[in-house]
Amino acid sequence: METEPAGGDEVSPATAISRWSFRVSQRYQHMLDKSTPHMLQRWIAFLVVATIYVVRVYLVQGFYIISYGLGIYVLNLLIGFLSPQVDPEIHNLSEGPTLPTRGSDEFRPFVRRLPEFKFWYSIMKAFCIAFVMTFFREFDVPVFWPILLVYWLTLFILTMRRQITHMIKYRYVPFSFGKQRYDGKRASPTDSTSISTD
Numbered sequence: 001m002e003t004e005p006a007g008g009d010e011v012s013p014a015t016a017i018s019r020w021s022f023r024v025s026q027r028y029q030h031m032l033d034k035s036t037p038h039m040l041q042r043w044i045a046f047l048v049v050a051t052i053y054v055v056r057v058y059l060v061q062g063f064y065i066i067s068y069g070l071g072i073y074v075l076n077l078l079i080g081f082l083s084p085q086v087d088p089e090i091h092n093l094s095e096g097p098t099l100p101t102r103g104s105d106e107f108r109p110f111v112r113r114l115p116e117f118k119f120w121y122s123i124m125k126a127f128c129i130a131f132v133m134t135f136f137r138e139f140d141v142p143v144f145w146p147i148l149l150v151y152w153l154t155l156f157i158l159t160m161r162r163q164i165t166h167m168i169k170y171r172y173v174p175f176s177f178g179k180q181r182y183d184g185k186r187a188s189p190t191d192s193t194s195i196s197t198d
Helices: 013-035 039-060 064-082 118-134 146-168
Strands: none
Touching: 039 064, 039 118, 064 118, 064 146
């Protein structure tokens, strides 16, 4: 008859794997958190990954269906990135806060449905997965790629036209370029408004 160790020093393989995966996910999340403020470096890294993927597809002369699926996914992410968090078409804005329509209204920054970091992370992950898929011949479905390209461009143009129409109709701009700053100019004597200084 076997007895268990007195101190409970034995760790089951499932527990060890669980602890290891928790440590790995914790370090991965820490690395992502540290990269959040470095927007330019993140997008440069994405351009490098995207270039590697494009060169790989060009050299292999295949995997066009993966590229098409990747393009559709990126287009979907782009729509989320350019859309407001609260869609004025769906929600009745008279019930809640609205975007400012006059100069005297309070400035409220544009809040995206898909934040920049999540947009970057999703697009980076998609390109990495698509790159790995190019090493498996099962995913290389023979297609006539110019038709896929024309179809994707048509879809892109129609989607962007609808998005721009939506922006114009509800008067929002999905890009903000930092805080509004005082430009340092003094008001002219004829100006009726006075500038208060602290």
